Amino acid sequence: MENFIVSARKYRPQTFQSVVGQLSLTTTLKNAIKSNHLAHAYLFCGPRGVGKTTCARIFAKTINCHDLTPEFEACNQCESCVSFNEQRSYNIHELDAASNNGTDDIKYLIEQVRIPPQIGKYSVYIIDEVHMLSNAAFNAFLKTLEEPPAHAIFILATTEKHKIIPTILSRCQIYDFNRITVADTVAHLQYVAQSENVTVDLNGLNVIAQKSDGGMRDALSIFDQLVSFCGNNITYQGVIDNLNVLDYEYYFKLIEGVLVGDVSKSLLILNDVLNKGFDAHHFITGLSSHLRDVLVSKDPQTILLLEVGADIGKRYAQQAQICSVEFIFQALKICNDCDLDYRLSKNKRLLVELALIRICQLTDVKKKELLNDNQAIAIQKIQIEKEIPSSVQQTVQTQTYEPPKPGITQTNTVQSQTESKPKANPQRPVSISINKVHNTSAPTVSYEAKPVTEIIDNQKFDDETFYKAWREFGSNLTDEIKKINFNNANLPKRIAENEFEILVNNVMQENELKRIIGDLTQYLINYLQNSAIVVKIKVIEETDIQKSASPEEKYIKMAHENAYLETLRKNLSMEID
Numbered sequence: 238m239e240n241f242i243v244s245a246r247k248y249r250p251q252t253f254q255s256v257v258g259q260l261s262l263t264t265t266l267k268n269a270i271k272s273n274h275l276a277h278a279y280l281f282c283g284p285r286g287v288g289k290t291t292c293a294r295i296f297a298k299t300i301n302c303h304d305l306t307p308e309f310e311a312c313n314q315c316e317s318c319v320s321f322n323e324q325r326s327y328n329i330h331e332l333d334a335a336s337n338n339g340t341d342d343i344k345y346l347i348e349q350v351r352i353p354p355q356i357g358k359y360s361v362y363i364i365d366e367v368h369m370l371s372n373a374a375f376n377a378f379l380k381t382l383e384e385p386p387a388h389a390i391f392i393l394a395t396t397e398k399h400k401i402i403p404t405i406l407s408r409c410q411i412y413d414f415n416r417i418t419v420a421d422t423v424a425h426l427q428y429v430a431q432s433e434n435v436t437v438d439l440n441g442l443n444v445i446a447q448k449s450d451g452g453m454r455d456a457l458s459i460f461d462q463l464v465s466f467c468g469n470n471i472t473y474q475g476v477i478d479n480l481n482v483l484d485y486e487y488y489f490k491l492i493e494g495v496l497v498g499d500v501s502k503s504l505l506i507l508n509d510v511l512n513k514g515f516d517a518h519h520f521i522t523g524l525s526s527h528l529r530d531v532l533v534s535k536d537p538q539t540i541l542l543l544e545v546g547a548d549i550g551k552r553y554a555q556q557a558q559i560c561s562v563e564f565i566f567q568a569l570k571i572c573n574d575c576d577l578d579y580r581l582s583k584n585k586r587l588l589v590e591l592a593l594i595r596i597c598q599l600t601d602v603k604k605k606e607l608l609n610d611n612q613a614i615a616i617q618k619i620q621i622e623k624e625i626p627s628s629v630q631q632t633v634q635t636q637t638y639e640p641p642k643p644g645i646t647q648t649n650t651v652q653s654q655t656e657s658k659p660k661a662n663p664q665r666p667v668s669i670s671i672n673k674v675h676n677t678s679a680p681t682v683s684y685e686a687k688p689v690t691e692i693i694d695n696q697k698f699d700d701e702t703f704y705k706a707w708r709e710f711g712s713n714l715t716d717e718i719k720k721i722n723f724n725n726a727n728l729p730k731r732i733a734e735n736e737f738e739i740l741v742n743n744v745m746q747e748n749e750l751k752r753i754i755g756d757l758t759q760y761l762i763n764y765l766q767n768s769a770i771v772v773k774i775k776v777i778e779e780t781d782i783q784k785s786a787s788p789e790e791k792y793i794k795m796a797h798e799n800a801y802l803e804t805l806r807k808n809l810s811m812e813i814d
């Protein structure tokens with residue numbers, strides 16, 4: 238049986254020219270050889286598998302070659318080159334600092350360095366993973382690095398440049414290796430596949446390239462793995478099945494559903510994905526990446542950032558046409574919030590489902606109008622007083638998802654910690670819907686907001702009225718999660734004339750509130766006819782809880798942090814007293 242050689246070794250580049258994706262760097266090295274300006278120490282930095290050691294070996298071979306080609310490449314035929322290629326050259330010494338990181342190893346190396354090469358001009362010492370050397374070893378090495386014998390050249394390679402001490406850095410010529418782009422990786426994989434008589438699907442190769450994250454060695458080992466799974470015909474389906482990658486198809490379908498506000502479809506897709514063994518977090522981060530890809534496909538200038546095959550690129554372009562930028566921004570924000578809350582959440586699946594529902598709501602006109610009804614009424618009130626033309630009124634009603642916040646910005650709200658969400662710009666009507674009818678019929682009259690302070694002369698109000706307004710806002714919310722913050726158990730406290738503070742138990746709750754604080758404040762301002770109202774959110778510190786909370790509240794908080802506690806309590810049938 239023929240010996241199997243892994244592709245990463247079999248197709249290891251033998252010349253600078255065949256190194257993939259590091260053109261500027263290899264050109265510089267070749268120029269150094271051409272002009273005979275060789276440094277005594279080089280530092281090659283970059284992620285794993287991008288060709289650092291390979292380039293170091295090619296460099297060693299090239300400077301020892303007896304018969305350089307006109308392009309200043311190694312000839313690969315002279316005695317020196319052949320011995321290099323057969324890995325029996327005495328001119329190259331490799332030390333893996335990961336396993337030989339002590340002073341003794343370095344001392345041994347330093348002794349070797351003194352001996353000049355018997356054949357060839359240079360002895361090249363490659364120290365891989367040089368950041369693993371102990372401090373003592375680094376220091377022992379310094380002197381030699383500073384004044385090496387004329388025949389010695391050091392090439393240090395590392396994935397973690399920041400761990401190299403400055404005294405070493407300053408003695409080396411530093412070369413930064415790039416991650417290899419998806420396009421370069423795909424091209425090289427195609428070449429390898431051709432040489433191996435393997436037929437491949439381009440979309441499949443793209444997935445491999447993305448999965449390898451810029452490392453050619455990883456890409457080639459994934460390729461080998463797939464050849465052993467799929468045989469000589471690698472299909473897109475085979476790739477995603479074997480690599481545990483979520484099919485693009487899910488996300489394309491999901492967005493199609495979301496755009497028509499189809500909650501059921503999106504939940505079923507999530508269910509399908511979870512049933513296939515993917516975790517919900519993976520799904521939501523994947524959705525973020527998908528939305529990002531749709532976003533970059535919208536603009537011909539940024540389409541370069543899309544790293545997928547031509548077929549899938551076309552689908553992205555199509556989807557980009559039907560998604561508005563606002564929709565993508567909002568959806569990305571929801572995904573991002575979900576991603577941040579994920580770790581803290583006790584019911585992770587529900588969290589992701591809620592995120593999907595919220596995204597569906599972005600385009601669900603009916604729900605949007607329901608949500609806006611309150612605010613619209615409040616705004617109307619002001620408008621009637623100030624006799625704003627009715628066409629503008631229409632704009633406000635149909636267009637604002639986040640109503641404009643006239644006037645608030647110049648009051649105390651600025652100094653409160655409440656604003657987290659980019660406020661809708663009153664100058665520019667915000668159209669979130671991608672619904673065609675909605676979009677095209679959207680009037681473009683700009684709403685010139687009059688500062689509320691002019692309209693409202695801050696009236697005094699008592700706590701009772703404030704709480705009434707507060708509850709009313711809560712009861713109009715359609716979102717159950719948000720509603721929780723408006724139950725009677727947790728009412729804000731007045732901390733100054735017009736300032737209220739609401740305590741929440743954790744960051745998640747804080748984020749939930751922050752999402753609606755703008756609308757809430759506006760509602761209160763209108764209801765109470767006082768534009769100086771500020772609502773602050775405060776997360777209860779651990780010590781606050783211990784001081785003030787009831788045992789039950791303490792337990793809920795602890796259970797929230799450690800889901801196991803609740804299981805334990807149930808298993809032991811314990812009650813909280």
Ligand SMILES: [Zn+2]
Pocket residue numbers: 301302303304305311312313314315316317318319
């Ligand atoms: Zn040669």
